[in-house]
Amino acid sequence: MVGDRASFTTFGLYAFQNSENDYQLISANCIRTFATLFECFSRCELMTPEKMNSFSAMDALTKANRLINEKSPYLLQHAxxxxxWYAWDEEAFRRAKELNRLIFLSIGYSTCHWCHVMERESFExxxxAKALNDNFISIKVDREERPDVDKVYMTFVQMTxxxxxxxxxxxxxPDCLPVFGGTYFPPHDMYGRIxxxxxxxxxxxxxxxxxxxxxxxxxxxLxxxxxxxxxxxxxxxxLKIVLNTCFEHYQGAFDEENKGFGGAPxxxxxxxxxxxxCCYGVMEETEKKNFALRSVGETLQSLLRGGIHDHIGKGFHRYSVDAGWKVPHFEKMLYDQGQLMTTFSNYSIITGELKEGIRDIAEYVHNNLTHELGGFYTAEDADSFPSKNSxxxxEGAxxxxxxxxLDSILDRSDVRGALGCQVSEIFKDYFDVKPLGNVPVNLVASKVMPQDQHExxxxxxxxxxxxxxxxxASKYDIAKSALEDLVERCKRILYKARQERPRPHLDRKIVTAFNGLMISGLARGFVALGEKELANRAVKAVNFVKEHLYCAEGNGLIRCVYVxxxxxxxxxxxxxxxxxDDYAFFIQGLLDLYESVFDESLLEFxxxxxxxxxxxxxxxxxxCGYYNSESSSTVIVRVKEVALVKGFSRLLSEQDNAEPMANSVAxxxxxxxGTILDKKNYLKRAKNILAGYAEHIGEIPxxxxxxxxxxLKLTEPFNQIIVVGxxxxxxxLEMIQVINSFFIPNSCLLLVGKSNSFLLKENSHLETLVSSVTVPTVFICNDMxxxxxxxxxVRLKEVLSTL
Known part of the structure; x- marks a missing residue:
């Protein structure tokens, strides 16, 4: 991640801090309390490298440490x-107690740019290494493999x-109680930072x-x-107050110039x-509906046009380091692709526009993040070798x-073809390419980390x-269609040329939660485009999870497998x-896919x-909610009181960020x-979750x-759209096609007939409807x-337009 400089005011130390501009739910009083507790650290003197004891070099780079026995790509990078290094296991904790040492816990993931920087500068x-090995027990954790550990200690760092x-x-x-933390630290004191x-x-x-x-x-x-x-x-x-508060926030945060919300990153x-x-789909106030749809559409359009979009290989990078979507942080995450595909799909259902965004993501994921058996890989790295000899x-190579x-590749005679003009010049103009580069000077200059001194x-x-x-097209006096053909042709040529470059590292870990998000994206993409292949890929992914990420004997999911x-x-x-999040996101994927292909075995699962x-x-x-992990989690075992750490392990999830909160999705x-299966206890449990977060919803929705x-779905009438046939x-099929042309967020869609034994058994109301008709019929039901x-x-369209 790109580092944002922020001070450790509680400790009197400085470090680069990474931020996703997340909204914090921590009170100022709480932070002041932490500052008081850590007052002793604020008196620490900065130590220069010259003050450290010198010692002879260790010949350890060619010797594997115990991480060589792990499966995680991230841990193997540090082998x-x-x-x-130790993994997060009993051996590490036992050793810390035996030697009475502090534990140094380092958490990251294999495609994280700043994780690579810290490894290169410090862990190699x-x-x-000698300072760590002589005085600490060092533990490496893959945050995507152990989100429970990550959330516990990320909470500590965010609160302090x-x-x-x-x-x-x-x-x-040694008992795993956190005492000090940060994110990236350079190896030596620099620019006033320790x-x-x-x-x-x-x-x-x-x-x-x-x-x-x-x-x-x-x-x-603790x-x-x-x-x-x-x-x-x-x-x-x-609900009305909550929605108004949200709208005021989003209207204030919307970047009218660049689109999206907030500033850089x-x-x-x-x-x-x-x-x-969702608000657009249910609200009646014209002004707010217009803002909701406009802000989303303009943001998606800016994403497609910006540098955050990979125009050659497709898909989207994780975020932009600037406010204008010009220069991305180059890693590509599966969870981003899945969620953005859902967003593009829903927007396309409403407007009929930006279908290219859906196809773009689908093609990228299929070509780059898909295992042959149907599961989806986790991410592609930001960093790669500039050449085969590097x-x-x-980053971004x-x-x-x-x-x-670009001139050397695109200005060949076989590329220019019948146009008889400088193809490269047009392409460069179209994509804002400059002779001295198009990365703003202030962005290059602001990268003051050691490895970026090479710019x-x-x-x-x-x-x-x-x-x-x-x-x-007007500038070069060519037809718009000819320009678009030229650009597409050049992109195909550059794609082939780029394939000759060393590719970024691919994290081949297959995570259940992220697969759930991608299944949802594919399912919604099928609804928006009607392209059966998207649904087929989603079904194949579900089958992969059943086969490799599910233990039938315990009816439980596994976090991840490796390739x-x-x-x-x-x-x-x-x-x-x-x-x-594995359960919540995957269940959501099953429900979204059911509403696309109507296979009731998905509901049963x-x-x-x-x-x-x-x-x-x-x-x-x-x-009033779900814990992040089971009661058998080693995070709970590690810190003494079970009841305490259960609460502790849920704290950080209390907001929707780059990944939604498990309790929100649940x-x-x-x-x-509860609506589909007529389970009142599910509806009550949903209400209890919302009641548990009521204060936060009211204060910072x-x-x-x-x-x-x-x-919103709980408060407004939640409609069952039931197709019998x-x-x-x-x-x-014609009725379903009509229904899919409407975006109705406060609804669920069912297809039921006499052969649907599971649905009819679970919901007796459906059995009554099925037996009451002899021709294909749509019923729209709610609590009323x-x-x-x-x-x-014709009548169906009329009724749907009123929902």
Whole structure:
């Protein structure tokens, strides 16, 4: 991630802090309390590298450490570090207690740019390795493999610093109580910020001299965090007030010039866009409806035109380092592709526009992130080798171009063809390519991290559409259609040329939660486009999860599997059980796919998983939400009091960010399942989740847009659109096509006939409807009853337009 400089005011230390502009739910009083607890650290003197003891070099780079036995791509990247790494396991905790050492916990993921930077600068540095090996027990965690561990300690860092990100660097007592943390640390003191070597020396000395005091502080911190995480049911706020608060926020935050919300670094934030589309679908006030649709459409259009979009290989990068979507942070995440595909699809259903965004993501994921058996890989890295002979990876090397390079590729006679003009010149003009590069000088200059002193993006161009096609066509006196053909032809040529470059690292971990989000995207894409192949890919992914990420004997999900160099699916020796987001996101995917292909076995599987989810994760004490992990989680085992850490492990999830909150998605799932299967207990549980977050919804609803969407569905009439008939009947298919042309967020769609044994068994109301008609019929029902049966598409359109 790109580092934003922020001060550790609680500690008197400085470090680069990574931020997703997340809305924090931490009070100022809480932060002031942390500052008081850590006052002793604020008196630490900065240590220069010269003050550190010198020692001979260690010949450890060629020797593998114990991470070589792991399956995680991220942990394997560190298997040849001279640092004596442990995985998050009993061996590490036992060793910390035996030696009475602080634990240095480093959390990241394999495609994280700044994780690579810290590895290159510090973890491959023998001086740093010696300081860690002599004084600490060092533990590496893949945040995508163990989100429970990540969330616990990210909460600590965010509460003590007000910011967070990866790499996450946290120091713990041998009992795993956090005592100090940050994100990226340079190896040496620089620009007024403390370096990792100085920090290690300070903390090692503090631990030796004041270990008991530090333990006590850790215990006090834990109590404060747990107190902040306590949840209780409150009265749900009035929906109208919540929506008005949200709208005022989004209207104020909307960037009219560049589109999107907020400033740099700027994230697409599909949860915000989806919320606005949902509001458009249910609100009656014209001005707000217009803003909701306009802000989403203009943002999606800017994403497609900007540098955050990979115009050559398709798909979207994680975020933009500037406010104008010009220069991205180049990693590509599956969870972004899946959510954006859903957003593009819903927008396209409403307007009929931007279908190219749906196809773009589908093609990228199919070509680059799909295992042959149907599961989806996690991410592609931001960094890669600039050439086959390069020894060091560079951020964005695979994606950027020099102007003269484009000239050499595109100005060949076979490329110019019949146009008889300078193809390269037109292409460069269209994509805002400059001879000296198009990365703003202030962005290059602001990159003051050591590895960016070489100005990696200097003289490089990130392709972005600078002018509309009509303007360029007029400038070069060619037809608009000819220009568009030229651009597409050039993109195909550049795609082939780019394939000769060393590709970025692909994280071949297949994570259940992220697959769930991609299944939803494909399902909604099928609804928007009617292209059966998208639904087929989603079905194949579901089958992959059933086969490789599901334990039938316990009805439980597994967090992830790995793919080795031979393409074979492999598991850890002890499988990591699924977490709350695995259940919530995958159940959502099953429900979205059911409403696309109407295979009731998807509903049956969803119900089965929901039962397991409820049994293993529901907070029975507060009765208002799900924990992040099962009661058997090692995070709970690690810190003494089970009840405390259960609350602790849920705290950070209390907002919808780059990934939605599991409880937000779960609330909507329960509403849908409860309505489809006529399960009142599911509807009650959904209401309890919302009641547990009522205070947050009332105070800062824009931090919980997915949760507010669930509140909207609960408060407004939630419609069952029930089609009675056979999926092989052309009249039924025509009715479904009409229904799919409407975007009705507060509804669920069912296809039911006499052969649907599961649905008819679960919901007796459906059996009554099926037996009451002899021709294809649509019923639209809610808590107030059902409308008159609809048997023709003209009447169906009329009724749907009123919902």
């Amino acid at each position: 040849y570090n001279p640092v004596d 540095n023998e001086e740093v 610093n007000g910011n967070g990100g990866w790499p996450l660097s946290v120091f713990l007592t 370096g990792l070597l100085s920090l290690l020396k300070i903390l090692a000395e503090k631990w030796q001299k004041q270990g008991d005091m530090i333990k006590k502080q850790g215990e006090e911190l 109590k404060l965090i747990v107190a902040a995480s306590k949840t209780k049911r409150s009265t749900l706020p009035e 700027k994230f697409p934030r599909p949860v915000d866009l989806d919320f606005l589309l 020894k060091e990876k560079v 695979f994606y950027v171009w020099e102007a003269k390079e 990696e993006l200097s003289k490089k161009n990130v392709l972005r559409i600078g002018s509309y096609s009509g303007e360029i 080795n160099e031979k393409g074979e699916i492999v598991h850890k020796s002890v499988k990591t059980k699924g977490f709350a 969803a119900k089965q998983l929901q039962v397991t989810f409820d049994e293993l994760f529901w907070d029975s004490a507060s009765d 609330a909507s799932n329960l509403l849908r399942l 824009f931090a919980l847009p997915k949760m507010v969407t669930a509140l 056979s999926s092989e009947d052309t009249r039924v 009853g059902c409308c008159a049966p609809i048997t023709n598409v």
